[in-house]
Amino acid sequence: MHLKPVIAANWKLNHTPTDAKAFFQRFLAQVPKLNERTLVFFPSAITLTTVMDALRDRPEVWVGVQNVHTEVQGAFTGENSVLMARDVGARVVLVGHSERRHVFGETDAMTTRKMALIAQGRLTPMLCVGETLEEREAGRTAEVVERQLSAGLAELDDVQVGAIMLAYEPVWAIGTGRTATPDDASEIHGVLRRALVSRVGEKAAAGIPILYGGSVNRGNASQLLAAPDVDGLLVGGASLDADSWASIVRA
Numbered sequence: 705m706h707l708k709p710v711i712a713a714n715w716k717l718n719h720t721p722t723d724a725k726a727f728f729q730r731f732l733a734q735v736p737k738l739n740e741r742t743l744v745f746f747p748s749a750i751t752l753t754t755v756m757d758a759l760r761d762r763p764e765v766w767v768g769v770q771n772v773h774t775e776v777q778g779a780f781t782g783e784n785s786v787l788m789a790r791d792v793g794a795r796v797v798l799v800g801h802s803e804r805r806h807v808f809g810e811t812d813a814m815t816t817r818k819m820a821l822i823a824q825g826r827l828t829p830m831l832c833v834g835e836t837l838e839e840r841e842a843g844r845t846a847e848v849v850e851r852q853l854s855a856g857l858a859e860l861d862d863v864q865v866g867a868i869m870l871a872y873e874p875v876w877a878i879g880t881g882r883t884a885t886p887d888d889a890s891e892i893h894g895v896l897r898r899a900l901v902s903r904v905g906e907k908a909a910a911g912i913p914i915l916y917g918g919s920v921n922r923g924n925a926s927q928l929l930a931a932p933d934v935d936g937l938l939v940g941g942a943s944l945d946a947d948s949w950a951s952i953v954r955a
């Protein structure tokens with residue numbers, strides 16, 4: 705199956721609502737409607753409504769949240785829920801980003817729970833998996849990403865699995881300027897695709913986009929996107945500047 709590439713911007717803890725308005729004035733002037741790409745923005749929860757407003761004439765662009773809590777409501781000061789994300793109009797939710805796992809201590813069990821809540825809430829989860837440098841050097845990359853994938857899918861039925869997005873983001877490549885080669889990315893995307901095939905079969909697995917993320921920039925985006933089994937890009941730093949992001953989405 706030929707998938708439309710998914711090009712996603714993870715703004716992390718950057719861009720106030722004022723910054724976002726300026727970003728979209730510049731970005732939208734350069735990028736007309738893109739039928740051949742699915743474009744996704746993950747702003748902070750506080751900036752999200754400003755982004756949705758800036759994109760009100762561009763309903764083909766998806767807006768998502770960077771995280772949700774493991775419960776949908778209650779006494780959890782500082783958290784945001786799937787219910788809130790859906791109500792505000794978000795369509796997709798990042799789960800298990802390496803900063804959630806390694807800075808905030810998100811466990812595989814938490815990703816299992818979040819994936820189930822997001823799927824039940826009829827939003828699209830984008831599950832991030834990736835190995836640390838130490839795990840890579842120990843030859844454990846495939847084992848680590850397979851374990852993270854299996855935890856993420858543990859409570860989903862096959863239809864829900866068929867509707868996810870997946871991102872391979874080696875931890876050593878995120879925000880470091882060190883990118884996986886297209887061959888390295890393809891190899892691990894192949895591992896992930898085979899794991900998806902054994903879970904849901906060829907046809908459903910072929911419809912799940914697997915994005916690569918980790919120091920993507922306007923210089924390496926087209927090569928990575930052309931690599932076998934790479935169906936899109938998840939970009940942090942290089943998505944913050946409107947001009948750099950416009951070049952990447954056109955890659």
Ligand code: PEP
Nearest residue numbers: 878879917918919940941
């Ligand atoms: C990310 O945060 O998902 C990411 C890939 O960051 P960067 O592009 O800055 O490496």
